[in-house]
Amino acid sequence: MTDSKSKTLQAKRKAEVTAPAEQTRPGPTFIPAVDIVETDQEVTVLADMPGVGTKDINIDLRDDMLTLVGNAASPEGENELDVFREYLTGKYARQFTLSHEIDQSKIGAEMKDGVLRLKLPKLEAAKPRKITVKVG
Amino acid sequence: MILRSVINWPTRGWRSPFDELERIQREMDWLSEGLTGRPSTEFSAGVFPLVNVTEDKDNYYVRAELPGIKADKVDMSVTGNSLSIAGERKITPENGDYHRREREEGKFSRIISFPMQIDQSKVEAQASDGILTVVLPKSETEKPRQIAVKAA
Structure with missing residues (x-):
């Protein structure tokens, strides 16, 4: 379908991380869907992490490696019994290598309705400068 | 034969x-x-949103992962023994150059049926951290009644 207005959302099973090393905590680890947008000033990362609260998210930027980890606690109460289960809950984890130099002191993160918005401002030195070419 | x-x-x-x-x-x-150590094939109707349904003595609980969707943007209605959930996820386009675009937008609607009548007046829904939780109390008339056995 090309018309985005009439598009219907498709049910998708969350993709699981297949890492060579096992997680220390048992349970599944999912790959969150992300949008990454770049402007001259900053790189914005948007990640869908339903069930992850502001306190449960861990963002780490070391050298060029950005790591996002979110823990979604199981929302079920103690006395509830499964009738049927279509999705699993667990951890979210994803890593990116950033190609731009990021000003680590100005990183801003916001968690809203299960969506993480991460702003990574570029360093002054990494921002593009207009170079005018003189006609000789 | x-x-x-x-x-x-x-x-x-x-x-x-x-x-x-x-x-x-x-x-x-x-x-x-x-x-x-866990079910290999989760039961799935293959309709968005995927839901987990649990129950206890008094209620059914329906949970769905709807990241980025405000609770008041989801239309819910209860009839007899079914719950219908409908809505639309809209993603405002960002300014700039997209490197990745994996998050999807679109409409959705789904109906979930329960094996028991639901007390329509007491259904409650709330959303937090992108998870919608609907609590549907089982109808009083259909709850199992304890039967006392009299000693002869």
């Missing part, structure tokens, strides 16, 4: 050839469950 007894051999019925396939599938599922 002879033919029939041959087909029925050894003990399992042969009403449908798929019975046997289903049995094999169940056994394979059971085997892989033993290996991974």
Whole structure:
């Protein structure tokens, strides 16, 4: 379908991380869907992490490696019994290598309705400068 | 008669050839469950949003992962023994150059049926951290009643 207005959302099973090393905590680890947008000033990362609260998210930027980890606690109460289960809950984890130099002191993160918005401002030195070419 | 007894051999019925396939599938599922420690094939209607339904003595609980969707943007209605959830996820386009675009937008609607009547007046819904939780109290008239046995 090309018309985005009439598009219907498709049910998708969350993709699981297949890492060579096992997680220390048992349970599944999912790959969150992300949008990454770049402007001259900053790189914005948007990640869908339903069930992850502001306190449960861990963002780490070391050298060029950005790591996002979110823990979604199981929302079920103690006395509830499964009738049927279509999705699993667990951890979210994803890593990116950033190609731009990021000003680590100005990183801003916001968690809203299960969506993480991460702003990574570029360093002054990494921002593009207009170079005018003189006609000789 | 002879033919029939041959087909029925050894003990399992042969009403449908798929019975046997289903049995094999169940056994394979059971085997892989033993290996991974959780259900291999989650039951799924394949309709967005995927839901987890749980119950306790008094209520049914329906949970769905709807990241980025405000609770008041989801239309919910209850009729008799079914719950319908509908809505639309809209993603405001960002300014700039997209490197990745994996998050999807679009409309959705789904109906979930329960084996019992729902007390429509007491249904509650709330959303937090992108998870929608709907609590549907079971109708009083259909709840099991304790029967006291009188000593003779």
